[in-house]
Amino acid sequence: MTKRFLINASNLHVGGGVQVASSFLSEIAKSEARRTNLSFALSSEVESAVGGAAMLSNVSDDVVSLNVNGIDPWNVEALNFFAQFDCIFTVFGPLYRWNPPFKSIVGFAQPWIIYPRNEVYRTMPFLKRLRNRLKFWIQSQFFKRADCLVVELEHVKDGLVRELGVDPARIHVVHNCLSAIYRDETQWMDVAVPPSDGKLRLGFVGRNYAHKNTKIFPEIVSKLRECHDIEALFYVTFTEEEWQASSPAFQEACVNIGPLAPAQCPAFYRALDAVVFPSLLECFSATPLETMAMERPLFASDRPFNRDVCGKHATYFDPGSPTDAAHAIAAAFKDGAPNATAMRAAREHAFSFSTPEDRAQRYLALLSSDLDETQQDI
CATH class of the missing domain: 3.40.50.2000 (Glycogen Phosphorylase B;)
Structure with missing residues (x-):
């Protein structure tokens, strides 16, 4: 049976995450090869940033508009949709699935988790500090459930090993880069x-x-x-x-x-x-x-x-x-x-x-070693 792969940007709604996802998708859209086993889930904000789902129509017939906001156990649409795939790459997590029935690759960009003793905490009121620590502890437990974590710089990998005890072999460094602008x-x-x-x-x-x-x-x-x-x-x-x-x-x-x-x-x-x-x-x-x-x-x-x-x-x-x-x-x-x-x-x-092209190639390579090699040139 042909394996199915998903690039998941359904949980990205603001800031740098939307920009990275839209840049990645724009590079994929340059491909002339169709990927029949590759699907996309885009939040409204990511879809708007790339100019609409039609931008990916030359690559895949399965581009879905889907909005996921934080821990959302009642979002049955998302749960059912994700269950169709063998491997999901969530551009930036966490992906709030405790025991995902698929290989889960998750991008990590949460400095509060890898620097829990930072000086910013000392400036916060006690209750806000407590809420933040609880929120990031919960997030860290879901990050630890991923099969692979993708980080943008070497210090982040070091922090995940140091603070969460993640096996270094599960962490891949893919440098972020300048915007093509x-x-x-x-x-x-x-x-x-x-x-x-x-x-x-x-x-x-x-x-x-x-x-x-x-x-x-x-x-x-x-x-x-x-x-x-x-x-x-x-x-x-x-x-x-x-x-x-x-x-x-x-x-x-x-x-x-x-x-x-x-x-x-x-x-x-x-x-x-x-x-x-x-x-x-x-x-x-x-x-x-x-x-x-x-x-x-x-x-x-x-x-x-x-x-x-x-x-x-x-x-x-x-x-x-x-x-x-x-x-x-x-x-x-x-x-x-x-x-x-x-x-x-x-x-x-x-x-x-780094370049947007290099980053896109590295991301795609992480999805699976058995993606059709003839379809990986973008």
Whole structure:
């Protein structure tokens, strides 16, 4: 009997998960070979991101619209649908099935699980901290049920072995990569970035989540002024609600551009003198790769998720010390413009780190060794 395989993106509704899934599916859609034993389950958000299920019609006749939200034991439609397959690749989990009747390959991208003693917890009220720990403990038990786990960087594999005791042989590292947009300037869109009146233009791309550690921006601006005689201004991309919730001191030190479409990000990076990425907790973030691709100096928190991506192509600082961050920034700019040769080397590193094509091939290879080899070229 022919085995049936499913690429499952039914549980992805926001953020980077939707972007990774849509990029993966776009690469598959380039294939000219039909895969009669390969099916797809797409959430509404993923389906919208790829321009509709018809985008995959040249690859498969079985593209299903399906929305799964968290632990949903009453979603009989999903349970019955999944039971048809011999192997399911859930792009990012967890997949909430305790004893799945199929081989389960699950993408893992939950830093709270592999860094359970992180400093962000210490800033939370007791009950919120307790709820979060319980939620991530439950998720970890389902991740452990997967036959294989797919991670984006080496530090994540190390964390799964260390914290969950997962056999390293069950963990596959498939690097994330730049969006294809960065390779095609014709797709770029303009964004209005107000002038800085001669101040150093520092930027940050992302939401204002606690673990992003953006609270140190006003202190970095103060330390640059007081200790290094450098005037600086931060440009951020918060929602209006996040901006209005920011303190007066934060709003004085920063300018809010608002959320950006992916195609606007290259123009935003180009308008900056440098990017500061002070995050405390990630599995992977695209911001460091994007910054290097746009040949902008990157100042990043000294954490494994940044070092795994950037290597020698970033300047690292202690994310708990605005003074250290300011010193790193000042040292880089004290002699004028950053080194053009170093910026070009960082760009080359970013583009060679991984590609959407490489990632798609690696994902497909994980589904099964007995997928028809003649159908794996995309």
